[in-house]
Amino acid sequence: MNFEGICAIARRVGWGAANILVEQSRNFEVEKSGDSPVTSADIAANSYILEKLQSVFDPQTFGYLSEETYQSEPAEVRLSRSWVWIIDPLDGTKDFINRTGEYALHIALAYQGRPVVAIVACPAVGKLYSATLNGGTWVETQNGDRHPVKASDKSNFEDLTVVASRSHRDVRFNQLMEQFPVKQQRQIGSVGCKIAAIVEQQADLYLSLSGKSAAKDWDFAAPELILTEAGGQFTYFDQSPVQYNRQDVSQWGGILASNGKIHRQLCETATDLVAKIDQ
Template identity: 45%
Template sequence: MPSSALLPAGVSMDGLLAELRRLSWGAADILRAYARGDQPPHGFPKALRVEDGGDGPVSAADLAVNRWLLDGLSSAFPDADWTLLSEETAKEQLTEGVPLEAEWLWILDPLDGTKDFLQGTGEYAVHLALVKGQRPVLGVVLLPEADELWIGVVGEAAWCEDRTGQRSPVRFSQRSDLSDLILVASRSHRDERLEALISALQLGGSRAVGSVGCKVATILRGETDLYISLSGRSAPKDWDMAAPEAVLLAAGGRFTHANLKELTYNTGDVRQAGCLIASHGKAHAALGECAARAMASIDPGFPV
């Protein structure tokens, strides 16, 4: 079993994983209910339609899962020496340019993939990441519609569970030549620069998937091999990347900037800007080198 040595004092790994399972499957039930227009469990109100003065199913689902996760972690571990941060609480908690004073920090995204949730593609996720300093040590990526709970303990192991607790292993593909690699890309966050970069890499193929968590899951299943995020002022945030990175790292993959610099969290800037590459790791250095070289021509001066 994964060790408790990397957790705050008084928190056991077995106890933490048990609570994360309970909270994750509870979040799945909440989100699936809102997605279908059903009455949500755990006492949360049914979503009002926007035209009736409500905020609609997306906002209702976001807020309900946010409250479910924050209350659950707070009540299960009242004395734990960690801080809780979520996408929904960030505006109240964060001051631009100032990191939170927390050695241990939970970074939560109660609903990653809002457009896919609204459009009914099923490609949305819940992210929970425990960060120490500026790096993730544990991550959970829940895919409610697929009934998949991906768990990663960095330096230890990563695996997938279903609702019964049945585990299945990570199955990275054996593809290693750049010309064979399959890219998983965003449907909505694509521009001419990204299209030019993908063309320059001369990969073996691509597919479009929603949430970052869902994208990384395709790498973990061996369906694809890499994901690229290319952005500047409008960029993914800490809560988009921390949990998927933790699971991928725990599985033996990599998630870095094109120059192979590590992603960092709780820096005072929640944007994860630049040219970011997540992969199964087999050709990561070559991918970074090729991407950095291509970006020097596509957009000179772009910080990779």
């Protein structure tokens, strides 16, 4: 597989979907409300991404795991494929609805459960991040400017900034953050925008801790590769790699994303604190 060629196609698809989200942000319908809302923008962007990708990447070879359609597709199909596209057409729907601008779209190609090509677009600020396995991470704007990005080299707890959600916080997560040694905090919506902040050196650390529900594959697959190819690390709290395209698409437990400089210490600290919280 030519990852650079695949990435070029995914970048074009990403820009097309980003333009749809920007247009829809002016006038959209909320199709489903609640904790996991769905808008007409989610549906429109999802249809566009699937149509464009499937016209190039044969569904007989490539599986497709998308937030908006996975429940209507037999899991056996994607589980039988080594190559699977993992798609979130609108990451941060609540932020989209509230017009904070902190929403993103994710497109990742995974091989045997690990991402090898990734796109994270932040439409409201006109940026698209792309990465290929061993090819680095790049940011571009629609006028053609494109350059590599790297996570920070900060390596002291007191110098780090953690990026967190405004809304996806339960009691356990709040307890974890209260006791965590990294005290500087930025609040940003959507995982894609959080990871963008880390590779732009505006933050250094992100934590996810499942509660009654958990983040899903499409929340993390693309952001992971964007971060790791920019020098960061993205693992479960036990430092094992995150696995995608399993029967259960929920990512239970703790996940930590960092600039990579003291990742082990951060993971060990998070593990110890969660164990005390759960006692």
